[in-house]
Every structure is written in structure tokens, then in C-alpha cells.
Amino acid sequence: QVQLVQSGPEVKKPGASVKVSCKASGYGFTSYGITWVRQAPGQGLEWMGWLSVSNGNTKYAQKLQGRVSMTTDTSTSTVYLELRNLRSDDTAVYYCASGYCSSAFCYTDYWGLGTLVTVSS
Amino acid sequence: QSALTQPASVSGSPGQSITISCTGSSSDVGGYDYVSWYQQHPGKAPKLMIWDVSNRPSGVSSRFSGSKSGNSASLTISGLQADDEADYYCSSYTSSTDVVFGGGTKLSVL
Numbered sequence: 001q002v003q004l005v006q007s008g009p010e011v012k013k014p015g016a017s018v019k020v021s022c023k024a025s026g027y028g029f030t031s032y033g034i035t036w037v038r039q040a041p042g043q044g045l046e047w048m049g050w051l052s053v054s055n056g057n058t059k060y061a062q063k064l065q066g067r068v069s070m071t072t073d074t075s076t077s078t079v080y081l082e083l084r085n086l087r088s089d090d091t092a093v094y095y096c097a098s099g100y101c102s103s104a105f106c107y108t109d110y111w112g113l114g115t116l117v118t119v120s121s
Numbered sequence: 122q123s124a125l126t127q128p129a130s131v132s133g134s135p136g137q138s139i140t141i142s143c144t145g146s147s148s149d150v151g152g153y154d155y156v157s158w159y160q161q162h163p164g165k166a167p168k169l170m171i172w173d174v175s176n177r178p179s180g181v182s183s184r185f186s187g188s189k190s191g192n193s194a195s196l197t198i199s200g201l202q203a204d205d206e207a208d209y210y211c212s213s214y215t216s217s218t219d220v221v222f223g224g225g226t227k228l229s230v231l
Contacts, residue, residue, distance in 0.1 A: 035220075037167070037222075044224050045159070045167065045222045046222065047222060062217065062219055105218070105220060107157075108157070108169055111166040111168065111169075
């Protein structure tokens with residue numbers, strides 16, 4: 001079955017960077033994409049962007065442009081989310097989700113369990 | 122891009138039907154058939170319930186259905202069950218090629 005295993009919790013200081021991983025198994029990794037969504041404590045869901053593993057294309061949320069990168073290591077079926085210049089309002093649970101990518105965007109059929117990133121001085 | 126508008130809460134009794142609305146604009150919900158719905162239980166990851174307005178993933182109960190009219194989409198849950206109590210979020214592709222979520226609706230099964 002499809003599994004997305006995310007890396008463990010992180011605690012970072014403001015201004016630092018964090019890199020969260022999402023290791024996929026149970027499906028044709030290179031044929032689909034990975035979307036990242038975050039959720040601040042007690043808040044709703046926020047779309048961060050997607051990476052199409054099949055063609056390497058990425059799309060990032062406008063508000064995160066310049067601070068976010070999504071990369072992939074196909075040898076280990078792992079996608080990475082890097083967020084730079086962290087602020088306190090980046091404190092959130094970060095989810096990865098896999099799915100088919102159309103010409104417009106990537107779907108989110110299966111979800112990881114989430115990674116808590118805490119930004120605090 | 123502003124969040125889609127959902128009611129903060131809805132409630133229903135077991136066996137009843139409820140509908141959750143999701144209102145956007147012609148730049149998102151009204152302009153594309155890329156509306157999805159998610160269910161999230163407390164402390165858990167979201168689960169996809171509806172994609173492309175009205176399609177159910179394999180394994181999702183037929184009690185869940187989606188529709189769209191103009192700039193608004195809806196999720197209907199029929200035959201309410203206790204386990205349906207959760208937060209529900211809609212999302213839509215937008216003209217800026219971003220994806221936007223609704224603020225979420227807390228469903229209480231009384």
C-alpha cells in the first residue's frame with residue numbers, strides 16, 4: 001500500500017532553515033507528484049506547493065516564493081521541503097501528499113502523518 | 122489569494138444529512154472543476170474525500186457527495202454517523218495557479 005514516511009520533529013531558531021523529508025513507497029514514485037501542505041496550531045490548512053517527480057516541475061505558493069524549495073532524490077524515493085529564513089509564524093505541522101499531476105496541478109490522494117516544525121528563540 | 126469561505130460549524134443528528142458550503146469566486150471555484158474536499162479528525166492527517174468537484178476516491182463511502190454551482194461548491198454527507206464528526210476543508214485551483222483552501226468547517230454529530 002502507499003506509504004509516505006516523514007522525518008521527525010524539528011525545533012529551529014528564527015532566521016534558520018529547516019529541511020523536511022517525505023519517503024514514498026508502494027507506488028510508482030517517478031510517475032506522480034508530491035504536494036506540501038502545512039497547518040499552524042489550531043488553524044486551517046495552507047497549500048505550500050508541489051513537485052512533479054515525473055518531469056521535475058515545481059510550483060510554489062506566491063507567499064513563500066524565495067524562501068521555499070522542493071527537491072527529490074529518485075534513488076531513495078524521497079522528496080524534500082526546505083524552508084529558509086524561518087519566522088515564528090512558520091510553526092506548523094507540515095504534511096506531504098502524493099498524487100497524479102495534471103498539466104495544472106498535483107492531486108493529493110495519500111498523505112503522510114506530518115512533521116511538526118517549531119520556530120522559537 | 123483569499124481563503125475560500127466555509128461555515129465555521131455545522132451539526133446534525135445520526136442518520137440525517139448535512140451540507141457544507143464552500144464559496145469562492147470566478148477566479149477559483151467558479152472558474153475550474155478542481156475542487157477537492159478533505160476530512161480531518163483531531164490530531165490526524167487530512168483525508169481526501171472528493172476530488173474534481175464530485176469524484177470519490179476508492180474506499181470513500183458513497184454517503185459523501187460533492188457538487189458545484191457558480192462560485193460555490195458543496196459537500197453533502199447523508200446518513201450521518203458518529204465517526205463523521207471531524208473538520209472538513211475544501212480546496213480549489215486558482216487562476217494564479219496556486220491552490221487555496223477554505224477555512225474549515227467543524228461538523229458535530231449530536
